[in-house]
Amino acid sequence: MNELWMLRLQEIIVIVIAVSLVFYVIDFLKKNTRMNRIGTSLLITGWSVQTLLLLYLFINDNRFPILSLEEGFYFYAWLLLGVTIALKVIWKLDIPALLFSCLGFVFLVIHTFGAGRTTGGEVSEYLISELLIIHITFAILAYVAFSVSFVFSILYLVLYRMLKKKKWTAQFARLPSLAQAEAMMTYSIIAGIPLLFVSLLLGLEWGYIAIDGFNWLDSKIVTSFLLLVVYLFVFITRERPRIVGTTYAWIHVYAFLFVLINFFLGSSFSEFHLW
Missing domain, CATH: 1.20.1440 (de novo design (two linked rop proteins))
Structure with a gap:
C-alpha cells in the first residue's frame, strides 16, 4: 500500500x-x-x-x-x-x-x-498541512456554534422585552418562543465546547510539529483555553436557580465577547497565528 x-x-x-x-x-x-x-x-x-x-x-x-x-x-x-x-x-x-x-x-x-x-519531502509537508486544515476547520465550527448562542441570546432578550411591554405584533409570530431560544443557546454551546476542545488538541500538535521552539504560552493559545473555560463555566452555571431567563441570556452575550477577543486580539499578539 x-x-x-x-x-x-x-x-x-x-x-x-x-x-x-x-x-x-x-x-x-x-x-x-x-x-x-x-x-x-x-x-x-x-x-x-x-x-x-x-x-x-x-x-x-x-x-x-x-x-x-x-x-x-x-x-x-x-x-x-x-x-x-x-x-x-x-x-x-x-x-x-x-x-x-x-x-x-x-x-x-x-x-x-x-x-x-x-x-521527508512531500509527505511531511502534506501531513503538517492536513493537520492545520483540520485544526482550523474545527475551530471555525466552534466559533459558528458560539455565534449561534449569541444570536439566540440577543433574540431572547428582544422577545422578553417585547412581551414585558406587551408590544407583541404579528411580525413576531414566526419567531421562536423564549423556551426555544433558551434551548438553542444551550444546544449551541454544547456543540461548540467539544469542537473547540478537539481543535485545541490538534492545534497544539500542529504547533509542536511545525514550529521550532514552539511557544506553549502564545497569546492565541492562552486566550483559546480561556475561551474554553468561559463556555464551560456558562454551561455549568445554567443549572443554578438564579441563572435563568435574561440573566442566562446576558451571560451568553458576555461570553461571546471572549470569542471576539480570542479571534482578533489573541491573533494580533500571536507569534504564528494569522487569525
Missing part, C-alpha cells in the same frame, strides 16, 4: 475518532442516548479500520508493528480505544470510556501527524 494512502487512511481514522468524541461530549453534557449511540458507532468504525491497518502492517512486514516509538504510539492508541469500546458496550461505563477515548485520540494524533517529523 502506498505510504501516502496509508497516511490518508490514518487521517480519516483521526477525523472519525474526533467526531465520535464530539458526540460523546454532547452525550456527557446533555445525557442524550442517541448521541451516545452515534459516537459509539463512529468509534467502532474508526477502531475497526485501525485494526485492519495493524493486520496489514503485520502481514506486510512479517512482524508485529511495535518496534519503534511511532509504532508503539499507534498500538497504544489502538489498545486504549479498544478498552473504550469494551467500557461502553459491555460495562456501560460512560465517564471512564470518555477519558480513555480522549487519551487514545491524543496518542493517535501524535502517531499520525508526528510522522511529519520523521518523514
Whole structure:
C-alpha cells in the first residue's frame, strides 16, 4: 500500500475518532442516548479500520508493528480505544470510556501527524498541512456554534422585552418562543465546547510539529483555553436557580465577547497565528 494512502487512511481514522468524541461530549453534557449511540458507532468504525491497518502492517512486514516509538504510539492508541469500546458496550461505563477515548485520540494524533517529523519531502509537508486544515476547520465550527448562542441570546432578550411591554405584533409570530431560544443557546454551546476542545488538541500538535521552539504560552493559545473555560463555566452555571431567563441570556452575550477577543486580539499578539 502506498505510504501516502496509508497516511490518508490514518487521517480519516483521526477525523472519525474526533467526531465520535464530539458526540460523546454532547452525550456527557446533555445525557442524550442517541448521541451516545452515534459516537459509539463512529468509534467502532474508526477502531475497526485501525485494526485492519495493524493486520496489514503485520502481514506486510512479517512482524508485529511495535518496534519503534511511532509504532508503539499507534498500538497504544489502538489498545486504549479498544478498552473504550469494551467500557461502553459491555460495562456501560460512560465517564471512564470518555477519558480513555480522549487519551487514545491524543496518542493517535501524535502517531499520525508526528510522522511529519520523521518523514521527508512531500509527505511531511502534506501531513503538517492536513493537520492545520483540520485544526482550523474545527475551530471555525466552534466559533459558528458560539455565534449561534449569541444570536439566540440577543433574540431572547428582544422577545422578553417585547412581551414585558406587551408590544407583541404579528411580525413576531414566526419567531421562536423564549423556551426555544433558551434551548438553542444551550444546544449551541454544547456543540461548540467539544469542537473547540478537539481543535485545541490538534492545534497544539500542529504547533509542536511545525514550529521550532514552539511557544506553549502564545497569546492565541492562552486566550483559546480561556475561551474554553468561559463556555464551560456558562454551561455549568445554567443549572443554578438564579441563572435563568435574561440573566442566562446576558451571560451568553458576555461570553461571546471572549470569542471576539480570542479571534482578533489573541491573533494580533500571536507569534504564528494569522487569525
